[in-house]
């Protein structure tokens with residue numbers, strides 16, 4: 173697939189065009205209710221497609237949260253497939269393709285398992301032609317970074333991307349992510365987060381404008397990058413930064429958390445943008461404000 177434009181390059185172009193903001197599609201029951209919809213599959217579909225209709229072609233990426241689709245069973249998963257297809261077709265898009273056009277989709281499913289099972293997850297979320305395959309997938313490296321190999325290989329082959337959990341936005345993450353490693357790096361005293369970043373850096377080495385193996389680094393984590401000795405600049409890949417809006421992070425946190433890696437950061441906000449719906453103009457206005465603030469903080 174030599175004509176495939178890698179995810180990292182497509183995301184960099186989308187961030188330059190629309191600003192470094194990803195809008196999360198998290199159809200919480202409370203949001204469905206606030207939008208006057210029922211908490212069922214029809215409400216889920218209506219909600220999610222309205223978000224794509226309103227914001228497709230206007231933001232750098234969508235991040236549908238798989239859990240909110242899975243909670244509606246197999247029909248909910250069918251809606252997730254529909255949302256991914258709608259995003260691919262939405263707006264004019266700037267991002268070239270794997271064949272994909274429209275607005276980039278990061279499927280937030282946080283998959284991770286032993287390698288043989290990881291291969292099946294990779295087929296589901298990263299294979300060309302799979303209805304659940306967006307442009308990128310969030311993955312968990314906590315069965316060992318090497319267990320992600322099937323996903324790393326298939327993502328590279330299909331021009332898709334990965335976001336590996338590194339320093340998550342929740343306060344409980346530190347007990348794992350700040351811990352010292354037990355392998356050879358442990359002898360050097362490295363933290364788990366720093367090791368995950370170093371592994372991603374190897375995979376992204378030499379890529380321009382950036383590689384396709386990104387990290388999840390929450391915008392809420394304060395000084396954790398320095399505290400864990402995590403080298404985000406060396407990663408040379410996209411940094412997905414959830415925590416903006418509902419979890420309390422804003423311009424100040426975005427500006428101070430990522431140091432010299434700021435330019436590779438894709439800020440992510442779900443509830444704070446979605447709460448401005450169902451009026452499409454409200455959604456557009458909220459997303460534009462969030463994108464402007466993210467751009468000022470990260471690129472100003």
Ligand SMILES: O=c1ccn([C@@H]2O[C@H](COP(=O)(O)O)[C@@H](O)[C@H]2O)c(=O)[nH]1
Pocket residue numbers: 196198237280339340341342388390414415416417418419440441442443444
């Ligand atoms: O470290 C992480 C990783 C993922 N998330 C996900 O992002 C959104 C955040 O939603 P908000 O409404 O903007 O708080 C959600 O889907 C999380 O599962 C995260 O928050 N932190």
